[in-house]
Amino acid sequence: MSKILIRGAKVLGGDVQDVLINGETIAEVGTGLSAEGATVVEADGQILLPGLVDLHTHLREPGREDSETVLTGTRAAASGGYTAVFAMANTHPVADTAGVVEQVYRLGREHGYCDVQPIGAVTVGLEGKKLAELGAMHDSAAGVTVFSDDGKCVDDAVIMRRALEYVKAFGGVVAQHAQEPRLTEGAQMNEGVVSAELGLGGWPAVAEESIIARDVLLAEHVGSRVHICHLSTAGSVEIVRWAKSRGIDVTAEVTPHHLLLTDELVRSYDPVYKVNPPLRTEKDVLALREALADGTIDIVATDHAPHPHEDKDCEWAAAAMGMVGLETALSVVQQTMVETGLLDWAGVADRMSFAPARIGRAKGHGRPVSAGEPANLTLVDPAYRGVVDPADFASRSRNTPYEGRELPGRVTHTFLRGRATVVDGKLA
Numbered sequence: 246m247s248k249i250l251i252r253g254a255k256v257l258g259g260d261v262q263d264v265l266i267n268g269e270t271i272a273e274v275g276t277g278l279s280a281e282g283a284t285v286v287e288a289d290g291q292i293l294l295p296g297l298v299d300l301h302t303h304l305r306e307p308g309r310e311d312s313e314t315v316l317t318g319t320r321a322a323a324s325g326g327y328t329a330v331f332a333m334a335n336t337h338p339v340a341d342t343a344g345v346v347e348q349v350y351r352l353g354r355e356h357g358y359c360d361v362q363p364i365g366a367v368t369v370g371l372e373g374k375k376l377a378e379l380g381a382m383h384d385s386a387a388g389v390t391v392f393s394d395d396g397k398c399v400d401d402a403v404i405m406r407r408a409l410e411y412v413k414a415f416g417g418v419v420a421q422h423a424q425e426p427r428l429t430e431g432a433q434m435n436e437g438v439v440s441a442e443l444g445l446g447g448w449p450a451v452a453e454e455s456i457i458a459r460d461v462l463l464a465e466h467v468g469s470r471v472h473i474c475h476l477s478t479a480g481s482v483e484i485v486r487w488a489k490s491r492g493i494d495v496t497a498e499v500t501p502h503h504l505l506l507t508d509e510l511v512r513s514y515d516p517v518y519k520v521n522p523p524l525r526t527e528k529d530v531l532a533l534r535e536a537l538a539d540g541t542i543d544i545v546a547t548d549h550a551p552h553p554h555e556d557k558d559c560e561w562a563a564a565a566m567g568m569v570g571l572e573t574a575l576s577v578v579q580q581t582m583v584e585t586g587l588l589d590w591a592g593v594a595d596r597m598s599f600a601p602a603r604i605g606r607a608k609g610h611g612r613p614v615s616a617g618e619p620a621n622l623t624l625v626d627p628a629y630r631g632v633v634d635p636a637d638f639a640s641r642s643r644n645t646p647y648e649g650r651e652l653p654g655r656v657t658h659t660f661l662r663g664r665a666t667v668v669d670g671k672l673a
């Protein structure tokens with residue numbers, strides 16, 4: 246069995262320690278550990294985190310392999326420090342049967358860059374009409390625990406209620422894309438001052454907030470668990486805060502881009518900024534950061550949404566919605582949360598590994614950095630400063646809003662069950 250000694254890293258940003266990996270497992274954590282027979286990784290000044298877990302990734306396979314595949318997407322994930330990703334169901338065919346989720350799960354295992362945990366669709370074909378085979382997907386080899394029609398809202402209250410009732414039986418969770426469809430017909434960007442000036446169809450905050458309000462009440466009524474995808478407004482934060490104070494079993498995520506970018510960027514008419522939910526205002530950004538810091542928002546999830554050049558490089562109205570995010574997420578969180586003093590590295594470990602693994606019940610991920618645990622680990626150099634160049638991405642798509650921006654931090658090593666998937670910042 247191969248041995249690796251990570252020497253002198255700040256574990257979760259705290260004490261400087263050595264971590265000895267033996268085979269797939271962390272053998273020892275301490276100071277002055279022997280390097281005998283081990284490959285040494287010098288980690289002076291670096292932060293050691295549990296491998297990151299993304300609860301919201303679009304891998305596009307099957308069906309849109311021109312934008313991403315399980316292989317390219319998991320290579321992008323490993324580059325970004327992830328050891329597990331949850332793959333959204335809006336593929337072609339939709340991941341609404343045991344067959345499709347098993348296929349995606351197996352591809353992840355075969356490629357070996359990052360574990361892939363498929364998310365099952367809530368409704369057949371994401372059409373919102375008929376519940377998909379939730380039980381069969383759960384009982385399959387993929388062991389699906391998270392269900393979502395992401396990209397579309399489960400807007401029928403009865404279907405949502407039934408889904409919540411169904412997943413309760415096996416401790417699953419429904420992850421809602423909160424977007425009232427009638428209030429967002431033809432919407433192109435956040436509804437506000439900028440949309441009025443640009444004459445683009447507005448996407449009101451209330452379209453998100455009304456669905457969240459309804460769904461936390463449904464979750465309370467049914468006694469089930471609901472997760473809210475990509476929260477984007479200050480009002481949504483208030484509703485989730487209220488729900489949690491009532492003891493409702495709700496969790497929520499925020500994307501890196503909603504922690505940094507605002508709708509002012511849409512003035513450029515550059516479709517790279519077109520995303521669902523849309524970029525909001527400075528006030529929303531600040532409320533989201535604060536909510537992530539105080540735990541009202543549980544996790545950061547990337548909503549990595551790769552699109553090929555031809556779907557993005559066109560006029561605003563015709564462009565696809567979405568941004569890639571796996572390879573920049575940790576840097577954006579470092580900039581917006583750590584360097585602002587809102588969150589320390591232990592907090593980052595919680596919001597990007599422990600909590601998402603807990604919500605999605607990802608086995609072997611989001612575990613403490615201690616002896617006997619699976620060696621799923623990420624090593625970060627926080628002093629690094631670099632300009633984002635999409636040509637460096639492992640993702641098949643390049644639709645990043647950060648091109649040319651300087652961002653802090655770099656993932657130097659990622660370990661999946663003791664095997665290095667990233668070494669010195671490069672895919673192994």
Ligand SMILES: NC(=O)N[C@@H](CC(=O)O)C(=O)O
Pocket residue numbers: 303335395396397422519520521522548550551566567568
């Ligand atoms: N987040 C996005 O802007 N796009 C997502 C789906 C969606 O949520 O619309 C995609 O699959 O491309």
